[in-house]
Amino acid sequence: MTGLSIAVVGAGIGGLTASLALARQGHAVTLIERRTGFSEVGAGLQLSPNASRILIRLGLGAALRRVATEPRRVVVRAIRSGEPIGQVALGAFLRERFEAPYWVVHRADLQTILLDAVRSEPGVRLVMGRSVETVEDGPGEARLAWVSAGGARETHAADLILGADGVWSKVRRALGDNSPPAYRGHVAWRATLARDAVPAELAGDETGLWLGPKGHVVHYPIAGGRLVNVVAVERTATPVDGWAAPGHRDALLGHYASAAPALRALLSGPREWLRWSLFDHPAGRLAGGRIALLGDCAHPVLPFLAQGAALAIEDAATLASLLGPERPDLARALASYEAQRLARVRRVQREARRNGRVYHAGGLVAFGRNQVMRRLGPEGMTRRYDWLYGFRAPE
Numbered sequence: 001m002t003g004l005s006i007a008v009v010g011a012g013i014g015g016l017t018a019s020l021a022l023a024r025q026g027h028a029v030t031l032i033e034r035r036t037g038f039s040e041v042g043a044g045l046q047l048s049p050n051a052s053r054i055l056i057r058l059g060l061g062a063a064l065r066r067v068a069t070e071p072r073r074v075v076v077r078a079i080r081s082g083e084p085i086g087q088v089a090l091g092a093f094l095r096e097r098f099e100a101p102y103w104v105v106h107r108a109d110l111q112t113i114l115l116d117a118v119r120s121e122p123g124v125r126l127v128m129g130r131s132v133e134t135v136e137d138g139p140g141e142a143r144l145a146w147v148s149a150g151g152a153r154e155t156h157a158a159d160l161i162l163g164a165d166g167v168w169s170k171v172r173r174a175l176g177d178n179s180p181p182a183y184r185g186h187v188a189w190r191a192t193l194a195r196d197a198v199p200a201e202l203a204g205d206e207t208g209l210w211l212g213p214k215g216h217v218v219h220y221p222i223a224g225g226r227l228v229n230v231v232a233v234e235r236t237a238t239p240v241d242g243w244a245a246p247g248h249r250d251a252l253l254g255h256y257a258s259a260a261p262a263l264r265a266l267l268s269g270p271r272e273w274l275r276w277s278l279f280d281h282p283a284g285r286l287a288g289g290r291i292a293l294l295g296d297c298a299h300p301v302l303p304f305l306a307q308g309a310a311l312a313i314e315d316a317a318t319l320a321s322l323l324g325p326e327r328p329d330l331a332r333a334l335a336s337y338e339a340q341r342l343a344r345v346r347r348v349q350r351e352a353r354r355n356g357r358v359y360h361a362g363g364l365v366a367f368g369r370n371q372v373m374r375r376l377g378p379e380g381m382t383r384r385y386d387w388l389y390g391f392r393a394p395e
């Protein structure tokens with residue numbers, strides 16, 4: 001039996017994982033990416049057990065272990081006073097409970113590991129520097145057209161087109177969704193700094209989370225512990241363009257003027273910061289005809305639950321398992337894919353929005369939040385996420 005021909009649009013974390021998993025199922029994958037190379041854009045990325053389990057199953061565990069760190073816990077503090085609010089258990093507790101680690105990695109490290117695996121997979125043809133412009137479904141095949149940097153246009157036919165082209169997806173339109181993602185009123189700033197440049201009390205093997213009504217800050221060690229990734233979220237009415245709009249330290253420090261001294265010292269470290277705006281879009285159809293969507297293209301999610309990459313990885317594994325090695329019934333597999341994924345991705349989108357409100361609460365709501373965290377304790381806080389981290393893609 002021969003596999004399907006599948007065109008995957010977008011070689012982000014979702015597209016790379018899907019290409020690898022689908023090729024391993026015996027399908028012939030053409031992976032199309034508009035960028036001409038993979039430069040180091042983006043910074044830290046959290047891989048909770050629902051995602052790390054899948055990557056380990058794809059044989060990437062050893063490579064990831066070399067670059068990942070496994071924080072022991074999340075320490076939650078108040079931005080202004082610096083007072084501890086609570087903790088969330090990670091490390092060994094979480095690894096044993098979910099039989100997979102909670103890793104934090106540099107986005108570029110994960111991308112490189114996935115790309116190396118894809119490049120050594122004979123079932124994947126990687127086409128770089130081509131931007132997919134149009135996607136059309138049809139009864140016998142689906143077709144897309146891509147344009148190279150020089151303007152040359154080519155068409156390509158496949159049994160299935162899988163959109164993995166991120167939040168500003170073109171493929172999503174082929175399923176009838178032309179509405180743009182919605183800006184959610186926050187811009188995130190990111191920077192990395194050498195671990196020895198971080199205030200000593202914040203340089204441990206843990207994730208720091210600082211909460212306040214005007215924003216929040218997250219930091220954790222990445223790159224095997226050599227660097228610390230810092231993300232500071234600011235409430236602001238105007239979005240910025242792209243993933244890497246430059247931002248200056250003084251503007252960020254102005255926003256966090258009344259933060260505790262240790263947090264201000266951390267934010268004072270990097271001079272230059274990169275910013276991106278937080279968008280989401282309600283998950284609609286995930287598949288229809290010969291088109292399917294995954295990751296941010298299907299259901300962009302706010303980063304307040306750190307699940308953007310994890311959901312894309314879950315989607316990829318689920319779809320590949322439904323498109324088994326025997327030539328599968330495509331219509332049935334895609335219907336199952338949508339049925340299995342939709343409720344879950346909607347729940348994650350909802351919970352991420354809710355987490356944003358909880359993180360940025362003030363007054364009585366913040367008081368109640370802090371009481372709950374103290375009462376639950378570190379392990380109780382982790383257990384609340386059994387539904388999230390316990391996910392297992394079908395084999």
Ligand SMILES: Cc1cc2nc3c(=O)[nH]c(=O)nc-3n(C[C@H](O)[C@H](O)[C@H](O)COP(=O)(O)OP(=O)(O)OC[C@H]3O[C@@H](n4cnc5c(N)ncnc54)[C@H](O)[C@@H]3O)c2cc1C
Nearest residue numbers: 010012013014034042043131132165166243295296308309
């Ligand atoms: C450059 C970049 C930097 C990022 N930085 C961060 C960060 O710092 N923090 C964070 O939380 N998240 C970041 N993200 C988002 C994060 O990677 C995703 O939320 C998550 O990994 C889900 O990924 P995805 O594969 O669904 O989509 P994405 O990671 O967005 O990947 C989509 C891919 O599709 C390609 N593409 C888009 N349109 C076309 C087209 N028409 N034709 C061909 N290819 C196309 C893009 O170039 C990209 O490689 C970043 C994404 C990108 C693309």
